[in-house]
Amino acid sequence: MxxxxxxxxxxxxxxxxxxxxxxxxxxxxxxxxxxxxxxxxxxxxxxxxxxxxxxxxxxxxxxxxxxxxxxxxxxxxxxxxxxxxxxxxxxxxxxxxxxxxxxxxxxxxxxxxxxxxxxxxxxxxxxxxxxxxxxxxxxxxxxxxxxxxxxxxxxxxxxxxxxxxxxxxxxxxxxxxxxxxxxxxxxxxxxxxxxxxxxxxxxxxxxxxxxxxxxxxxxxxxxxxxxxLVGLNLYRGEAEGNHVTVGEARFSSAERLTGPVFVAFPPSAVALYRTRPDGSPRNLWRATIDGIERHGDNVRVHLHGPIPLAADVTPSAAADLDLTPGQEIWAAVKATETHAYPA
Amino acid sequence: MLTRLFPAVAAVLVAVSCLTACGSSPGTAAPASGSGGPASLTVFAAASLTETFTELGRRFESAHSGTEVTFSFGSSATLAQQITQGAPADVFAAASPATMKTVTDAGLASAPAVFARNTLQIAVPEDNPAKIESLGDLAGPQVKVALCAEQVPCGAAAVKALDAAGVEVTPVTLEQDAKATLTKVRLGEVDAALVYRTDVIASGGKVRGIDFPEANQAVNDYPIAALTEAPAADLARQFVDLVLSREGRDVLTTAGFQVP
Amino acid sequence: MPWPLLVPALAGLAFLVLPLAGLLARAPWQSLPQRLAEPRVLEALRLSLVTATIATAVCLLLGVPLAWLLARTTLPGRRVLRALVTVPLVLPPVVGGVALLLVLGRRGLAGQWLYDAFGVSLPFTTAGVVLAEAFVAMPFLVIAVEGALRAADQRYEEAAATLGASRWTVFHRVTLPMVAPGVLAGAVLCWARALGEFGATITFAGNFPGRTQTMPLAVYLALETDPDAAIVLSLVLLAVSVIVLAGLRDRWTGTA
Structure with missing residues (x-):
C-alpha cells in the first residue's frame, strides 16, 4: 500500500x-x-x-x-x-x-x-x-x-x-x-x-x-x-580542495571538493578566546557578541564577524570569559567537526 | 446641537398645529366656550364604532378649534376593564349595557344614555356558495358557520336570535369579535356568519348581508356616558351631546345603526 | 459582584416577575378549586399542551434541516433567506394568521387545491392550531439551532468524513449530537412560544372549545366577561409551563 x-x-x-x-x-x-x-x-x-x-x-x-x-x-x-x-x-x-x-x-x-x-x-x-x-x-x-x-x-x-x-x-x-x-x-x-x-x-x-x-x-x-532545526551553523560557499570560501571567511574542511558547497558545523565546535590563542587553529576569526542566552545546560553566544556564528560554551567558561554583548572576541572552529558537501 | 435642533422642532410643531387648528371648519357651530387653549378629549369606544366615531370626532374637532380628540377602540369589556383600572378616559361608549354596567357599578359613570342599536345580519361571501337565504339554512350539515363567542356582545346576540328562532347551529368557530368573524366570511373560510349589520356595511361590499326577522329579538343597545373622573369633563359632556344630536344620529344611521 | 451589573440585573428580574406577582395578588383563591375543576379549563389545557408539543415536533422536523441549510451551505441569497425565516417574529401574529388563511385556507393558494383534491380543510381544526403555532414558533428554533451549528467545530465533521461517514451519517451521528444542547434550547423556546400563541391561532384556526380553543384563547375570551377566570387560566398556563420547563432542565443537567 x-x-x-x-x-x-x-x-x-x-x-x-x-x-x-x-x-x-x-x-x-x-x-x-x-x-x-x-x-x-x-x-x-x-x-x-x-x-x-x-x-x-x-x-x-x-x-x-x-x-x-x-x-x-x-x-x-x-x-x-x-x-x-x-x-x-x-x-x-x-x-x-x-x-x-x-x-x-x-x-x-x-x-x-x-x-x-x-x-x-x-x-x-x-x-x-x-x-x-x-x-x-x-x-x-x-x-x-x-x-x-x-x-x-x-x-x-x-x-x-x-x-x-x-x-x-x-x-x-x-x-x-x-x-x-x-x-x-x-x-x-x-x-x-x-x-x-x-x-x-x-x-x-x-x-x-x-x-x-x-x-x-x-x-x-x-x-x-x-x-x-538540527542545531547547526550552515553556510553556502565555494570549495577548492580542502578550502571553502564563505564571503570573507576561509574554512579548512575534512572533505576535498570543488564548486558550490554547503559548510556545516555544530555550535559546540566553536571555541571562544579573549586573546588570540597560541598555536592558532586554522579556522579563526575576530567576532563581536550580539547576544547571549541559555541553551539547555550550556550558554549560546550569537556572534557576527566575517560570518554569523552560534557558539555553545559551558556556563563556567562563559563566566571565565566574562562575556558581554558588544564585546570583541576570538572564535575558532575545529576543522574536524566542519562538514562540507555539494550544494 | 440642541440650539440648532430647537428651531426645526418649533417649525414642525407650528406646522402640525396648523394642520389641526388652522383648517377651516365647514359651516358648523361656532367654537364652544372655553376653547381658547389647546385641549384634548379621550374617547374609549367599542370597536364596532370605529368608523362612525372617527367621523364624529373629526366634526367635533372642527367645531371646537384647538381641541384634539383621541380614540381608543377595542373590545368593550377590555375598555371597561381599563377604565376601572384608572385609564384617563373622558367618554365611554360601549357595545352592550353589561359592559357599561361594570363602569357605572364602579362609580365611574352615571346615567348612561342609549345612543344606538345594532341588529344582526347573516353575512355570506359575495357568491354565497352555500345558498343561504334564512336563519334556518345555517343549520344545514354541510354549512360552515362562524359566530362570535358568547362572551362578546355579538355572540350573545347571536345565541339570543338563534334561540328565538329555534334553530340549532353547530359553528366551526367562536370568534373573539365581529371583525374577526367577518374576516372569515370575506376570505371564504366559512359559508355564513352572524354579525352586526354595521359590520357588513363597513366591509364595503366584499360581503353580502341578509336580514332575518328573528334579528329583532336580539337588538344590541349601545350606551354612552361621560365619565365622572374625566380630565376634560366639559368637552366630554359636549361630545356625548354631539353623539345624541341629530347630526350624530345621521352619521350613525348612515353606517347602519338604528337610533332610539 | 460589580454593582453596574447587579443593579440592572435585579431591576430586570423585578420587571419580569412583578406582573406575575400582580396576577398572584389578584387571583380569586377561594373559588380557585372549583374553577380549576371546570371541564372547559382542563380541555383547553390539554389542547394547549398537545398542540404545542406537536407544533414543536413539526418545528424540529422542518426547522433543524432549515437551520443546517442556513448554517452550512453557501446558497446564493442566504442572507435574504435568513431574513425571511425571521418574518414570523416580526409579523403581528394576527397578520400571520391571515397570511396562513390566504395560503392554506379553503380558498387559499394551496388550500383550495387541498380541499378540491382531498376534501381537506385546515382552518378550524386542531391541525390548523398546530400549523399556526408552528408558523409563529419555528423562527425561535431555527435561530437557536443555526447559532449552535455555527458555533460547533466543523473539524469534527471532517474527522467523521475521514472515517468513512456519509454526509447523512455525519449529520445524525456527529453534528446533531454535538449541537443537541442548542436544539433543546431552541425546542424549549419554540414550545413556550407555541404554548402562549394567540393571534395566529385564533385567526387561522378559530376558536372552538375542545377543538381549537387553547388556553390563551380561553384567557382572552374570559377577559371579556370574567377577569377572575382569566387570571386563573393564566396562572394554570404559567404553572404548567414552569413545571414542564423546570423538569426538563433538571433532566438535561442531570445527564450532561
Whole structure:
C-alpha cells in the first residue's frame, strides 16, 4: 500500500506544490516551519481541502477525485477531535460502523484496537475524561480501525506535555512499525520527525526544499531553517580542495571538493578566546557578541564577524570569559567537526 | 446641537398645529366656550364604532378649534376593564349595557344614555356558495358557520336570535369579535356568519348581508356616558351631546345603526 | 459582584416577575378549586399542551434541516433567506394568521387545491392550531439551532468524513449530537412560544372549545366577561409551563 502524490493547492498569496511518496510500511515526516503548507498538504491527501492540481494515487489507483469518506485514509488530527458525545469504544467503532459493520461487530473490532493501544480499561470513558496521552492513543486506534491504506498524523504529539510526549513518542513509533500501510506525519518538531520517520520531507513556503533520511538531513542541512532545526551553523560557499570560501571567511574542511558547497558545523565546535590563542587553529576569526542566552545546560553566544556564528560554551567558561554583548572576541572552529558537501 | 435642533422642532410643531387648528371648519357651530387653549378629549369606544366615531370626532374637532380628540377602540369589556383600572378616559361608549354596567357599578359613570342599536345580519361571501337565504339554512350539515363567542356582545346576540328562532347551529368557530368573524366570511373560510349589520356595511361590499326577522329579538343597545373622573369633563359632556344630536344620529344611521 | 451589573440585573428580574406577582395578588383563591375543576379549563389545557408539543415536533422536523441549510451551505441569497425565516417574529401574529388563511385556507393558494383534491380543510381544526403555532414558533428554533451549528467545530465533521461517514451519517451521528444542547434550547423556546400563541391561532384556526380553543384563547375570551377566570387560566398556563420547563432542565443537567 504505497502513496504517490503530487499536491497543488493555490490560494491567494500562497501556492503549495509538493510531490510526496511513501512506500508500504514507510513513515515519511513532512517537516517545515509554521505556514509552510504541511497541514494543507495533509488535508489535500485526506480530501478535506480540494486540490487545484496534481493527483493522489494509492497503490496506483487515483483517489483524488473521491470525497474524503471514500478514500479510506486514516487521519489522526492535531487535537484528536474525538467525538465528545461518544465513549472511547464508540469513537473507535465509528469507522467500522460506517463501513457497514453491525454495532456489535464494530465494537468487537474497536475493543481489540483499544486493547492493542493499552486502553481496554478506558473503553467506556468519554473523551473529556481521558488524559492527553490516552486521547492520542484513542485517536490512533480510531484512525487504524478503518484499516486505512494510508495513515496521516497531524502534529500527533504537539498537544502533549513534555513528559507524556516522551512516552507516547516511543509508543507511537512501535504502533507505526506495526502498521503495514504508508504513513505521512506532519510535524514542526525535528525530534519527533527524527524518531518516528524513515524519511523526512522538508517544505518551506509550499515547496519541498530537502528530502532524505533523518541522519542525512541532520548532517547535511540545505536551508537555514533545517540547519537551525538540527542545531547547526550552515553556510553556502565555494570549495577548492580542502578550502571553502564563505564571503570573507576561509574554512579548512575534512572533505576535498570543488564548486558550490554547503559548510556545516555544530555550535559546540566553536571555541571562544579573549586573546588570540597560541598555536592558532586554522579556522579563526575576530567576532563581536550580539547576544547571549541559555541553551539547555550550556550558554549560546550569537556572534557576527566575517560570518554569523552560534557558539555553545559551558556556563563556567562563559563566566571565565566574562562575556558581554558588544564585546570583541576570538572564535575558532575545529576543522574536524566542519562538514562540507555539494550544494 | 440642541440650539440648532430647537428651531426645526418649533417649525414642525407650528406646522402640525396648523394642520389641526388652522383648517377651516365647514359651516358648523361656532367654537364652544372655553376653547381658547389647546385641549384634548379621550374617547374609549367599542370597536364596532370605529368608523362612525372617527367621523364624529373629526366634526367635533372642527367645531371646537384647538381641541384634539383621541380614540381608543377595542373590545368593550377590555375598555371597561381599563377604565376601572384608572385609564384617563373622558367618554365611554360601549357595545352592550353589561359592559357599561361594570363602569357605572364602579362609580365611574352615571346615567348612561342609549345612543344606538345594532341588529344582526347573516353575512355570506359575495357568491354565497352555500345558498343561504334564512336563519334556518345555517343549520344545514354541510354549512360552515362562524359566530362570535358568547362572551362578546355579538355572540350573545347571536345565541339570543338563534334561540328565538329555534334553530340549532353547530359553528366551526367562536370568534373573539365581529371583525374577526367577518374576516372569515370575506376570505371564504366559512359559508355564513352572524354579525352586526354595521359590520357588513363597513366591509364595503366584499360581503353580502341578509336580514332575518328573528334579528329583532336580539337588538344590541349601545350606551354612552361621560365619565365622572374625566380630565376634560366639559368637552366630554359636549361630545356625548354631539353623539345624541341629530347630526350624530345621521352619521350613525348612515353606517347602519338604528337610533332610539 | 460589580454593582453596574447587579443593579440592572435585579431591576430586570423585578420587571419580569412583578406582573406575575400582580396576577398572584389578584387571583380569586377561594373559588380557585372549583374553577380549576371546570371541564372547559382542563380541555383547553390539554389542547394547549398537545398542540404545542406537536407544533414543536413539526418545528424540529422542518426547522433543524432549515437551520443546517442556513448554517452550512453557501446558497446564493442566504442572507435574504435568513431574513425571511425571521418574518414570523416580526409579523403581528394576527397578520400571520391571515397570511396562513390566504395560503392554506379553503380558498387559499394551496388550500383550495387541498380541499378540491382531498376534501381537506385546515382552518378550524386542531391541525390548523398546530400549523399556526408552528408558523409563529419555528423562527425561535431555527435561530437557536443555526447559532449552535455555527458555533460547533466543523473539524469534527471532517474527522467523521475521514472515517468513512456519509454526509447523512455525519449529520445524525456527529453534528446533531454535538449541537443537541442548542436544539433543546431552541425546542424549549419554540414550545413556550407555541404554548402562549394567540393571534395566529385564533385567526387561522378559530376558536372552538375542545377543538381549537387553547388556553390563551380561553384567557382572552374570559377577559371579556370574567377577569377572575382569566387570571386563573393564566396562572394554570404559567404553572404548567414552569413545571414542564423546570423538569426538563433538571433532566438535561442531570445527564450532561
Amino acid at each position: 504505497s502513496l504517490d502524490s503530487h499536491l497543488v493547492v493555490e490560494r491567494p498569496g500562497f501556492r503549495l506544490d509538493v510531490e510526496l511518496r511513501a512506500a508500504a510500511g514507510e513513515v515519511v515526516a513532512l517537516l517545515g516551519p509554521n505556514g509552510a503548507g504541511k497541514t494543507t498538504a495533509l488535508r489535500g491527501l485526506a480530501g478535506l481541502t480540494p486540490l487545484s492540481g496534481g493527483r493522489v494515487e494509492l497503490d496506483g489507483a487515483e483517489v483524488h477525485r473521491l470525497p474524503a469518506e471514500r478514500r479510506r485514509i486514516g487521519v489522526v488530527f492535531q487535537d484528536y477531535l474525538l467525538f465528545p458525545h461518544l465513549s472511547a469504544l464508540d469513537n473507535v467503532a465509528f469507522g467500522p460502523r460506517c463501513q457497514g459493520l453491525r454495532r456489535a461487530a464494530a465494537r468487537r473490532v474497536a475493543a481489540e484496537l483499544l486493547d492493542r493501544v493499552g486502553l481496554a480499561d478506558h473503553a467506556h470513558a468519554r473523551p473529556a475524561h481521558l488524559s492527553g496521552g490516552q486521547a492520542q492513543r484513542v485517536a490512533l486506534a480510531r484512525a487504524l480501525a478503518v484499516r486505512p491504506r494510508l495513515l496521516l498524523l497531524d502534529e500527533p504529539l504537539a498537544a502533549l506535555d513534555a513528559h507524556t510526549r516522551l512516552e507516547i513518542r516511543a509508543e507511537l513509533r512501535r504502533h507505526l512499525a506495526a502498521f503495514d500501510g504508508a504513513t505521512v506525519l506532519v510535524t514542526h518538531d525535528p525530534l519527533d520527525a527524527m524518531v518516528l520517520a524513515h524519511r523526512l520531507v522538508v517544505i518551506e513556503n509550499g515547496a519541498v526544499v530537502q528530502t532524505g533520511t533523518p541522519s542525512e538531513i541532520a548532517r547535511h542541512p540545505r536551508t537555514d531553517y533545517v540547519a537551525r
